[in-house]
Amino acid sequence: MSEALAGLPGLRITDPRRISVEVHAHLRELIVSGTLEPGTELKQAELARVFAVSRAPLREAFRMLQEEGLVVGELNQRSRVAGFDPDELELLYAARIALEALGVRLTAGRLTAAEAKDAATALREMDRANRASDMTSWSRAHHRFHRIVVIRCGARVLRTVASYAEQSEPYVRAFQARHRDLFPDRHREHVAILDAVLAGDRDLAARLMAEHLAGTARRVLCDFTPDRPAGAVEEAVAYASALGSSGE
Known part of the structure; x- marks a missing residue:
């Protein structure tokens, strides 16, 4: 068994009817937290032994992880x-900026008292x-917050927003790992x-949502590819900022 997989924490299945879901959640956390580093080879047979599960739920978990990128x-x-x-990050965040900036515009002034309290x-x-330093709990609350402030964009768009947010998680964790000192500002x-x-x-x-999301993309791109411009991100910010002056 490879060294990277041999040291993984085990998995405790809480619901036998949802094995593939729990395997997916466990593997996903290992990836976005950096426990399984980029480039790590994932052998299903070895993971099945480590997690004490059959290959079938692992295949389904891998399918979901591939869909998330x-x-x-x-x-x-x-x-x-x-x-x-870097191309994926730039286009992913450009899409998030466009959708979530529109989402907060549609939601502004329309939260219920219960939704405002939940946010x-x-x-x-x-x-x-x-x-x-509990980034797993932080991530759950963070996703909930972002969902609430765009909640009036409708169920179908919300699913897309949630999917993009999930795909952004490795980049959010990369930002946190390198810029924990910026958390108060964020x-x-x-x-x-x-x-x-x-x-x-x-x-x-x-405008605030666009700049907030762009801040993550800009810093992570600068960390990994310092000479690369974030053209799509800046276009999305300009688009989001222009929405209010478009004669709606």
């Missing part, structure tokens, strides 16, 4: 943890999780976005 390779052959792809709770959970950005949404200021909410 976290694993590359042939489905029934050896796969690898996907590496950093504020998510912010507090993010702050607590960061102080405890937290203030989240607070400002929620304040703008609650105040019904659609233009401000869209």
